[in-house]
Amino acid sequence: MKIIAGGRRTGKTTKLIMQAVKIHSQIVCMDHLAVNHTKSMINILGLRGLLPPPITYRELLEGKMEGTDRKNISIDDAQVFLRNILGNVKIDAISIEKEDNE
Numbered sequence: 001m002k003i004i005a006g007g008r009r010t011g012k013t014t015k016l017i018m019q020a021v022k023i024h025s026q027i028v029c030m031d032h033l034a035v036n037h038t039k040s041m042i043n044i045l046g047l048r049g050l051l052p053p054p055i056t057y058r059e060l061l062e063g064k065m066e067g068t069d070r071k072n073i074s075i076d077d078a079q080v081f082l083r084n085i086l087g088n089v090k091i092d093a094i095s096i097e098k099e100d101n102e
Helices: 012-023 032-044 057-061 078-086
Strands: 026-029 073-075
Touching (some): 012 026, 012 032, 026 032, 026 057
Parallel strands (some): 026 073
16 A cells, blocks of 8 residues: 655645556545546546546445456545544544555
């Protein structure tokens, strides 16, 4: 798992898109506004058709991923995703285990 961290408007989503293209993963966004923004960025970067269309967190949780064998996802704004799952709580810290193939 690759971690892309940075402040607002520092290119995190662009880097996530580039990573998703490399591994052909589906990008998961917080809402439809973010999905549309990500689709626009994909088009601007000339990458349309190179990865599955982005979906929302809710669509992921409802099992609406493209294809039945989809195993790779790239989560945009992961802290928001965690808050959506856990309820609107403040997350003070998280730990992440690095996978063996990294």
